[in-house]
Amino acid sequence: MAENPAPLPQPPTPEPTRSTVRSLLRLRAYAYPIRWYLAGAVLAALLASGAVLVTPLVLGRIVDGPIAHRDTGALWPLVGLLLVLGLAEAGLFGLRRILVARPLARVEAAMRGDLYAKLQRLPVAFHDRWASGQLLSRATSDMYTLRLFLAFGFIFLIVNSLTFLVGSVVMLVLDWRLGLIALAPSVPLMLFCTRFESKYSLAARTAQDQNGDLATVLEESVLGIRILKSFGRHRTMARQFAERAERLRGTELHKTRLLADLWAVIVLLPELALGSALAVGAVLVAHDQLSTGALVAFLSTALALRWPVESMGWLLAYSNEAGTATDRLFEVLDAPEPPLTHGTAGPATGDGIRLRDVRFRYPDAPDGTPDLLRGIDLHIRRGETMALVGATGSGKTTLTALLPRLYEPTAGSITLDGRDTAALEPAELRSLVAVAFEDPILFSATVRENVLMGAPEATDAALEKALAVAQADFVTDLPDGVDTEVGEQGLSLSGGQRQRLALARAVVGGPPFLVLDDPLSALDVRTEALVEAALREVLADSTALVVAHRPSTVLLADRVAVLADGRILDVGTHPELLARCPEYRALMSGALEGSVA
Structure with missing residues (x-):
């Protein structure tokens, strides 16, 4: 017997009463x-x-x-x-x-x-x-x-x-x-x-x-x-x-x-x-x-x-x-768009990234379910790299998506150098914040076009530097180098190669704020070490939030924030958290066991 098709995400149900003439008049x-x-x-x-x-x-x-x-x-x-x-x-x-x-x-x-x-x-x-x-x-x-x-x-x-x-x-x-x-x-x-x-x-x-x-x-x-x-x-x-x-x-x-x-x-x-x-x-x-x-x-x-x-x-x-x-x-x-701005962003103060009492729930979450993020308070100092760790499903990726306003916080505020992200024009905000996700998406375009999507005005020298930081030397072996078409979603490349190009896209413009969602998960140990070494130079000039699952990625950060049950459980350096936070020790020991296995 044939299986029933799985339900697909659907748009809102239209009104049962409608007029064809009234609909056509909208043209x-x-x-x-x-x-x-x-x-x-x-x-x-x-x-x-x-x-x-x-x-x-x-x-x-x-x-x-x-x-x-x-x-x-x-x-x-x-x-x-x-x-x-x-x-x-x-x-x-x-x-x-x-x-x-x-x-x-x-x-x-x-x-x-x-x-x-x-x-x-x-x-x-x-x-x-x-x-x-x-x-x-x-x-x-x-x-x-x-x-x-x-x-x-x-x-x-x-x-x-x-x-x-x-x-x-x-x-x-x-x-x-x-x-x-x-x-x-x-x-x-x-x-x-x-x-x-x-x-x-x-x-x-x-x-x-x-x-x-x-x-x-x-x-x-x-x-x-x-x-x-x-x-x-x-x-x-x-x-x-x-x-x-x-x-x-x-x-x-x-x-x-x-x-x-x-x-x-x-x-x-x-x-x-x-x-x-x-x-x-x-x-x-x-x-x-x-x-x-x-x-x-x-x-x-x-x-x-x-x-x-x-x-x-x-x-x-x-x-x-x-x-x-x-x-x-x-x-x-007619679908409602998020408001472009709320008030005035104000001048930059060099305060880094601040999240104040940030709450978030998905719009289609069932009534009565708790918020995914509940009262997040976090301060990432200017020029600091902070690692964000937490169990699967704790909301790490959702939190990183709030910084470039891919999602709007349900409550609370997020500021970049003292400027409220809700008051920044989207184009300006996304010129300040660059992102690299764990699941890299490439487009049916050349390597050059995919990387320069992160900074269209970047020079060839900036492109070469970004590829070097991401250890994307494999590009030189492609038929047309940086002008090689990578195919739909970059499927002609390996997962690690796609992830390195996505990382290069994030750093090519030298953004003041970086959001990296476990960007090295598909790399082998040797390549990961090389990328981390090159990343240290980039992170020294940026304020960064890095989602980390491996101890080696955590060690890139100046401090670490532990996310649990929708809240920031603790913040400190790697040694400090190992000494005082059982949840952090459990996460790191699990990561070590996984890497050994």
Whole structure:
């Protein structure tokens, strides 16, 4: 039996009551700069539809005129007019495409750019709650859906509605009796479309969310392919992918059934009305109450309205998909951002790093659970290196993430040289604080680009020095040296090589504050010793907080802080803590035993 797929992180559940029109109106800000192109496209499509509606009137004139009177001389001008109308229709519809193609590509790029920029500004806590595939699907398939809606759906909703209204007036003018018969299905069609919209909107949203889930599983399978193959779990992941794909398939089939029901009604009722109008019209012509030309014009007009009527099913479906895509886009764009500043940072005082009564809990932590960090008070003096040690799960990594404001403290304050981090602009704060995490992330770029991400303006000499500090001499053996592409997430390199490049990225700019989260864990003993020796020079010019698990890393620090149960248990030098802190002795003895083993 197939295993149930593991639940994925999900965005907030949308409101159950929504309006497609209200959702689509939120696109006004993006459509406004190209409003004249859209207006021109609507006008071109309206004129093309006008040519379609004039054609039946010309046909009626031909039947009642040249054909009825056998006047071939009067026939050719009318035939020429039909040709002109056909060419005008084709040209105007082509002009509509030309008018909107390039501007709408810019709109799509603008929406995608805003979404990407928003994702960069949102806190890490937001990304913790959202599956990556949900965000990817919003940036790709949803953007495509919105562009197509503005290019086709929006324009033809206006054009086809006006065409139907004008055509209805023409039919009523030609013969009000036949017009009423032909228009009789309008009311039941509107009621059925309203019912369809509510059901289809829900199905469209479900399909888009399921598509995001599927993208997440696919992304995880590709990025984790080594683990899947190593543990022989590729079949398990394949079952999960297949089950989610089957769910999406079922939802898409449900959408197809809803659309098929709508099309059946939209096609059947007008056809019945048209057949009835034809029968009644034939009787009226037989009793000389209607001319043959007028009947031909009426029927031709009714046939010309088939596309505007039948297209309403597709337009309603696409409008609902665009509406839900808009909702999904603005779920991200409306997400609250952390305030950029709180008051004034003030001048630097050379006070180093201070944490005062800092508390933290994750936003999605269950009610009633204690804070992860509770009343942290810590002072790292200017130019000092402090090691942070603690048991697994004690909150060390979370504490280091608070300094560059990857997370916002729930309470308390953090200052850098007397300047409150909450009052610093993010760009300034992150130019002051450099970080290197235990799990190094590299990008699909060159070694140079990955390292200089820590200081884009750094010189080649600074790059070479940073690589030397990190003992990243392996770079010289790469095919193109520092200009070698390292591949997605740097998977072409070993774990130790990736960790050394991440360390080089942290120190390349000579930052005044360094946060190192066990940056040497993947290194062998010899390389670790070399890196530590080089790091001592860098740390001498910085104020640093180093998460340490090994005694050798602890010895890089001037003092050590012990974190336990969400609090700073003790602070002192390595010998002092060995002498007076049992918890510290236990941590160090465990580390020594692990290194010996």
